[in-house]
Amino acid sequence: MTRQPLNLLDHLHQTILQFLNPFTASLSQARQAHAQILKTGLSSDTNLTTKLLSLYANNLCFDDANFVLDSISEPNLFSYSTLIHAFAKLNQFGHALGLFSQMLSRGLVPDSFLFPSVVKACAGLPASKAGKQVHAIASVSGLASDSFVQSSLVHMYIKCDQIRDARKLFDRVPQRDVIICSALISGYSRRGYVDEAMQLLSEMRGMCLEPNVVLWNGMIAGFNQSKLYADTVAVLQKMHSEGFQPDGSSISSALPAVGHLEDLGMGIQIHGYVVKQGLGSDKCVVSALIDMYGKCACSFETSQVFHEMDQMDVGACNALVTGLSRNGLVDNALKVFRQFKDQGMELNIVSWTSIIASCSQNGKDMEALELFREMQVEGVEPNSVTIPCLLPACGNIAALMHGKAAHCFSLRRGISNDVYVGSSLIDMYAKCGKIRLSRLCFDEMPTRNLVCWNAVMADMQCMERLMKLWSQKGLTDEGWYYFNSMSREHGLEARVEHYACMVTLLSRSGKLEEAYSMIKQMPFEPDACVWGALLSSCRVHSNVTLGKYVAKKLFNLEPKNPGNYILLSNIYASKGMWSEVDKVRDKMKSLGLRKNPGCSWIEVKNKVHMLLAGDKAHPQMNQIIEKLNELSSEMKKLGYFPNTHFVLQDVEEQDKEQILCGHSEKLAVVFEGREISVRDTNLFHHFKDGVCSCEDYW
Template sequence: MRPTFVRPLQAASTSPHEQFKLTSFVPPLPLFGGPPDSLHFGRNHSVSSSPEASSSQRWRATGTWTLECYTIARRLDHAGIKLSRRLPSTVLVNLDLNGRIIKMLSVPINARMKAVYSKLSLYPNLSFFKSHHHRTPFHHPPTSFNNLLNSGRTSKHATQIHSQLITTALLSLPFLFNNLLNLYAKCGCVDQTLLLFSSAPDVSKDVVSWTSLITQLTRSKRPFKALTFFNQMRLSGVYPNHYTLSAVLSACTDTMVSVHGEQMHSLVWKHGFHAEVFVVSALVDMYAKCCDMRMAEKVFEEMPVRNLVSWNSMIVGFLQNKLYDQAIFFFKTLLLENLTALDEVSFSSVFSACANAGNLAFGKQVHGVALKLGVRNLVYINNSLIDMYSKCGLFNEVAKLFSNIGARDVVTWNIMIMACVHNHNYEDACNSFWMMRKKGSIPDEASYSSVLHSCANLATLYQGTLIHNQIIRSGFVKNLCVASSLIKMYAKCGSLVDAFQIFEEIEDRNVVCWTAIITACQQHGHANRVVELFEQMLREGIKPDYITFVSVLSACSHTGRVEEGFFYFNSMIKLHGIFPGHEHYACIVDLLSRAGELNRAKRFIELMPIKPDASVWGALLSACRNHSNLVMGKEVALKLFELEPDNPGNYVLLCNILTRNGMLNEADKVRRKMERIGVRKEPGCSWIDVKNSTYVFTVHDKSHEKTKEIYEMLENLKELVKKKGYVAETEFAINTAEEYKEQSLWYHTEKLALAFGLLSLPAGAPIRIKKNLRTCGDCHTVMKFASEIFAREIIVRDINRFHHFTNGICSCGDYW
């Protein structure tokens, strides 16, 4: 039935605004509906679309269908249209969503009307149609559309060309339909591609169409959707080609479900593509990424012809499955096969394998091959090369390579920052981050995580806050990896309140976030809170990991929860399928030792299913020091000297045990042994931040500009704490004559930092001190008295944990 149109209005009774008012709407044209036989202008007006139509008629037709291409494209914000300037000045039209004219006026265009046009006009944006305005849309040849589709760059272009193809009834041509799919794919318009494909008749869909759609779904990380359309393709009777199978194999790889890949493997044989290198290489890559290297090797060995892609797939597969030696072996075989065929994937993969395997010698040889083949200057290879030297501990070589690189991307900067972190050059890591920002590189989540790790180890709260502000501005604050790093940074800088605030703002918390906040509470001595958070984590359905249990067991040991600690330890295997490691066994030893059950702890070590390492025996030696158990202490120390002959901490612990038991001569023998074998205790130092500057103190330090005031404050503090009942614990004064032992205790680094903090920080402000070693018992006692005397919180972070001193009480419960 012919549609009813609005009767044309007379110019004399209509205002310009009314002339452009869209008065009725009808459903839009189907996406594959062809144009009508003629264009209707009002009740009795029509213009033929034939080439013989008059010039004015052709203009009207062109203008009408040009608007339709916009209405189909949902450009409905423009209700009227100003047709091409060459359109006769007496023709004004309004159209419905189908492109049919619902108003036509023949009035002269005056200045006022032009002002209305400027608000409601819609110009064609495709230069092709501008330059071919003298043709009706039905006379654009298909090749012209094909050129437009190949040269299109944006989703706007795709939509406009799509509209023109609808109006010209050319969209049913398979090659134009396929090119339009490709254009949408190139623009990343997945939803538009799905809509176009689903509404197209089957006659327009060939193997190229299906393959284009499946490839785009795979690239947009919708693998299950890609597999669904592949099944529909087979049901429709269209046979896949080698490009189709390659795309589907990539989708199977993304699903990480091996059964999908096995089904595709059978289809490869069924359709006779088992000899196609392109397809079989994708099959090798699929098995490798699904962690089935046995099948990957089998398929690889059965290949009649192997190309570089198949070799690289095997090398990368071994690398991803942590089979580093096999990756190096395959690379060596590839060198023998064809030296000139190597590319950046080959080199970067083998550099990563050498880095993780610690095979620096072969890595240097490959470096020489890369220089010989002239691929050394590729950024991708340089990044892997820097990473290899970094993980092998050659930081000087890393700095040299980095300085010689001209083009640096964000990965290059990240590797350099992580190299500094790996070598404990935390200040250089922070400096590299700010230099990266200065050079114009935009940090990603790896950049922020690495630099926050550096701030955490330096305990620089001010710099960490600055980076937090950068994270907020860059939009990474909701990134779970970055948020977890923020929690760790604030916790290690002594601000547990800020750590909890970050944790509470995370919407979808994963196990890393939970573990970060649980570990933070454990480090700050809030053992009860650790257990509460762990139980809440389990209630929310989050499965704990290896590190989570380390913090939970440590918390149980600090609160004397022996039975509860054993329950969590046993639940690791029974409930969560996690096999305990040395760290967990060390926590149980510490748990029993703190409860005074040293013999039971020793028996537990002897019954361990794995060989105890230094961390396990070290926990027992610390307990022997705390309980002054001389016999067991000597026995455990001898075991540790065998495991760690160069660790000065074990010798110092034994000296403390001997000194506490009055065996000063024996303690001197241990110290002489240290000198004889070249083992030196790491010099202690403490540092404190005041007004965005860091001040470092060593033992008996007099290098500070306020040295006189600092030592006067120490004397004043000594008198005050003695009035509170302080008695010097002289056993912590080592290598000092008896008459000078008490005085030497007041030259310890954390006491100097405390005095400087009392002088420099505002009254009532918390004092945050960091120390590179375990804080001694005498300093711990003085900190408790000072927190009560000066009525302020003192936070000390030593190598093991945080100590929060408030009103004469420490959060560690005097056991650390």
């Protein structure tokens, strides 16, 4: 009679065990089994509870896992190990460490199997203090000589940016294996220590150790990450020449470097290898190939590789979009993006960010804003990469409200501290004429890299344009202060764009000679930005002699930029040298260059309106013109006459008046009673209460 219930229990036990099969069980089965266990009082069965723990952990059900752990009267090392291993594997490092400390406080002693997972958790966070403590505990437990523990510790120190501790530990290991060497070599590679990595690789020979594929791949990925592109490719070649077959992982880590180097020959060779080895079905390899051809300016091959794919892949689609826009084919990029979407392709955050970046980098700012909205409608959340791709579009068209919305989003999502987000905010606010907000963003950035110095230097340029401090030494001094402190206090080398900013600051305040001598002393060839800055100051200060000289330099550097011709002709015009003006205009005509039409944008009720000079395309154009005429006659009644002196063209007075009234700025001003930002060929004007921030200087 006593056997019957035991059999029943046995049967139940078997059923629950089946439900808890780690390979087949679903979360709901785990919950059912859990309920059964509780009902039948099987909680003391360690076999069952451990399986349950592992299932909950693998499904990231922290609360359930903790509940089970608490219900075990005497949780042992095995219970904790199960959970910690699972969490470490699933990148739930905080949970893993929390359980580890709980386990220690219960007086349980970890074994050599548990330590690697715990150390991995410290590496993953990374948490260097905890890592050191765990190291100490391992030493006290006498387990620090275990090779698994040692390898994981080396990895942890590298992740915590403590290369010297990693090396110290490595040096004390008597019996080194491939794995611990691989950990250190990959660490060196990721931090850009090429010599140390290569040295250790050759030392392995002396230890009778052969590198394996994982080691090679770690080196390739590491060098690529350190932007040491030539070294990346060199390692791939070395690997191959030493008789190792690069796998998909090797190829997809090396291809970005080939692209950066624009080494098409190497790219084609690798493509051949991919085909030969049958790696063509590897999605990462294919995407990387498409990207490589895109970077090497081979639009045809980019599309070809894409179309030869046997299976659609979102990564490859993204690479194609970027590849097309990189080669001046934005419209094609937009077209294929639309096709992908219409085909029901699962577009991810990279897809949306790519197309937004393509637009904002190619003068399609309104489209970028629209796509950003569309993306959110589709339920895709922007991230810290999306924002810096979008913000230039806001800045370009002074879409302040959109920019502010992106700023608020960044604050809510806790990504405003990201150095790229911060830099693009600085830039966006400066371009919208919001200097104080721009500076606020700069001051609040916790870390500053080259990108944000670029932004703040550009910001200085805007300030110089927008403030009244033209000739006072204050702003120039501030510029010098930033310029010098960049290298002195932050160890960043001034680059050509920083020189361009200083040239602007100096030349705008009238120190044209000082600016020119700075250009001559630059440690590298001055580019078009530098000369352009000087030329536009020559225009401000009507300096014909220097202007003529600078323009010549610019015509050589960028013969197709109409802006330079316009500037020079304006310099002549400001001195009434109309025959010289005609010469420049004739030159432009013979080169087939045309002045880009003036363009204004205005945000009304969160919608951006674009107004092109001389363009009648705006749907409300009739009302706008009516209102303009109304304003004009009202202004004239109050004693205002269009100042035709500012029309730098040798035309009849009446035409000048016409030209002035057709200005896109005027068109935007019709939306009166608001803050208005307008941009001419080289700066933004910010109107508030009818007063322009440039104080009518321009």
